[in-house]
Amino acid sequence: MRERPGSGPIRLLRDERGVSVTVGYVLTLAIGAILLSGVVIGIGGVLDAQTDRAVRGDLSVLGQTAAANVESADRLARAAETDRSSANGTLNASVSVAVDLPDRAAGVPYRIAIDDDAVTVRTDRPEATMAIPHAARTNVTPASVRGGPIRIEYERSGAGPGNLTVVER
Amino acid sequence: MADVSLGPPDRDRLFGGDGAREADRAQLLLVAGLVMAVSLVTLVVLLNATIYSENVATRGIESADGEALEVRATAVGGAGELIGATNRAEPANHSEANERVESGVEDLDAEISRSYAERGGVTHLNLSSVENGSRVTGELGAVDPNASLLAGNVTRTRGFVIDVDPDSLNETDPAGAVDDAFHVDLNDSTGGSRQVYVYDGTDGNVTVAVGENGSAPTALCETPPDGRSRVAVDLTGERLGDRPCPGIWPRGLVAPDDDDYTVTLVNASSAGGEVTATARPASGDSVSTDLAATATAAVYEATIELRYRTAELRFETAVRVAPGEPDA
Numbered sequence: 351m352r353e354r355p356g357s358g359p360i361r362l363l364r365d366e367r368g369v370s371v372t373v374g375y376v377l378t379l380a381i382g383a384i385l386l387s388g389v390v391i392g393i394g395g396v397l398d399a400q401t402d403r404a405v406r407g408d409l410s411v412l413g414q415t416a417a418a419n420v421e422s423a424d425r426l427a428r429a430a431e432t433d434r435s436s437a438n439g440t441l442n443a444s445v446s447v448a449v450d451l452p453d454r455a456a457g458v459p460y461r462i463a464i465d466d467d468a469v470t471v472r473t474d475r476p477e478a479t480m481a482i483p484h485a486a487r488t489n490v491t492p493a494s495v496r497g498g499p500i501r502i503e504y505e506r507s508g509a510g511p512g513n514l515t516v517v518e519r
Numbered sequence: 520m521a522d523v524s525l526g527p528p529d530r531d532r533l534f535g536g537d538g539a540r541e542a543d544r545a546q547l548l549l550v551a552g553l554v555m556a557v558s559l560v561t562l563v564v565l566l567n568a569t570i571y572s573e574n575v576a577t578r579g580i581e582s583a584d585g586e587a588l589e590v591r592a593t594a595v596g597g598a599g600e601l602i603g604a605t606n607r608a609e610p611a612n613h614s615e616a617n618e619r620v621e622s623g624v625e626d627l628d629a630e631i632s633r634s635y636a637e638r639g640g641v642t643h644l645n646l647s648s649v650e651n652g653s654r655v656t657g658e659l660g661a662v663d664p665n666a667s668l669l670a671g672n673v674t675r676t677r678g679f680v681i682d683v684d685p686d687s688l689n690e691t692d693p694a695g696a697v698d699d700a701f702h703v704d705l706n707d708s709t710g711g712s713r714q715v716y717v718y719d720g721t722d723g724n725v726t727v728a729v730g731e732n733g734s735a736p737t738a739l740c741e742t743p744p745d746g747r748s749r750v751a752v753d754l755t756g757e758r759l760g761d762r763p764c765p766g767i768w769p770r771g772l773v774a775p776d777d778d779d780y781t782v783t784l785v786n787a788s789s790a791g792g793e794v795t796a797t798a799r800p801a802s803g804d805s806v807s808t809d810l811a812a813t814a815t816a817a818v819y820e821a822t823i824e825l826r827y828r829t830a831e832l833r834f835e836t837a838v839r840v841a842p843g844e845p846d847a
Contacts, residue, residue, distance in 0.1 A: 430836035
């Protein structure tokens with residue numbers, strides 16, 4: 351008996367009724383896009399959280415480094431003032447401490463503000479602020495400088511009070 | 520044995536044709552795998568950054584000032600010892616004393632420079648100025664038993680130590696100390712005086728009492744002699760024996776206050792021992808004293824200029840060195 355052409359297993363494999371190449375691709379792309387979006391959204395949250403955490407961690411380290419160096423400059427300034435001769439023509443009490451801070455905290459630019467009580471470091475994006483109290487007893491001139499290498503200076507020649515000043519390098 | 524080797528690429532499987540449906544099946548899996556791989560790499564990078572930040576956060580912050588303070592302490596200590604040694608050597612006159620100090624500071628500068636150059640610091644020390652005075656020493660038994668001028672019209676005194684023999688002290692109490700005890704009278708030219716009494720407080724202890732303007736004194740501190748032949752009463756260092764005894768030296772006679780005052784030893788026969796003091800006169804180079812025979816030219820104080828630099832730090836100051844001066 352003669353068999354009908356296209357029948358049996360081979361016919362089933364080649365049967366494309368209800369399935370088109372276009373629909374197949376669209377389905378593939380749609381599922382891929384949904385999967386990718388889900389992953390991006392999920393990782394995006396993690397990314398923001400991790401960036402925020404890294405920035406805060408770096409700001410904390412930078413603030414503590416700056417505060418420690420302000421206290422170092424304060425100790426040196428007080429040592430320079432102890433038993434200082436105020437006679438005319440003698441050397442001024444002068445202290446300068448250079449601090450090599452990075453330009454960015456976890457890849458984000460930041461600013462350093464300093465006053466009599468604390469060193470405050472902050473970034474705008476993400477918005478993060480860390481205030482590190484310092485124990486300097488010498489007066490500190492309030493200042494705000496761009497994050498990066500700084501110098502803490504003290505200079506006193508006459509009888510007036512000397513101030514610690516923070517400047518960019 | 521089964522053949523598990525891959526056959527040659529089939530054009531129809533790769534580029535379409537009758538078997539194209541079979542090739543499409545892996546695309547979704549590939550895309551998903553790629554996305555997952557990229558995600559995992561991103562996560563690893565982010566976690567690495569966080570771990571790095573935390574690692575940095577836990578690092579110690581090095582203090583920049585330790586070495587500069589060490590240099591200052593070394594310079595001040597060295598200059599103080601130099602002045603003390605110069606004065607103890609009893610120079611013939613003030614010029615000789617000044618030359619010795621100047622030469623000594625140059626040597627000290629060379630030593631400190633070499634020592635800190637090895638550690639990457641540059642130091643420079645030079646003598647800025649010197650204030651002259653007198654170093655007065657004497658046996659208490661050799662001075663006038665009633666009243667003897669130790670130093671007249673002085674502005675500052677340092678290293679004022681009386682090494683008393685505990686067995687020679689008069690036994691008395693605060694009420695009787697004014698008349699019976701050996702004491703030092705510090706008479707401020709602007710008014711007021713202080714008396715520092717040293718006596719045996721009836722219990723065998725060496726006792727120091729302080730009174731104002733000749734009034735009955737108040738016992739300040741005491742120490743047992745413990746068999747020692749000498750107990751040091753350090754008036755400017757405010758110590759009795761090996762213990763601190765704050766309040767001996769009047770606050771009004773401490774630098775930078777430059778009032779003239781006179782130091783007199785009274786009732787010296789009520790104690791035995793030796794007295795030593797270095798004083799700066801209000802004018803001139805030498806102080807007036809009744810112990811002129813044992814007074815020598817001395818350097819009272821020196822001002823040294825100290826500079827210390829490293830790559831990160833600059834420290835400069837002019838320090839007054841007067842070892843044994845009362846603290847402000």
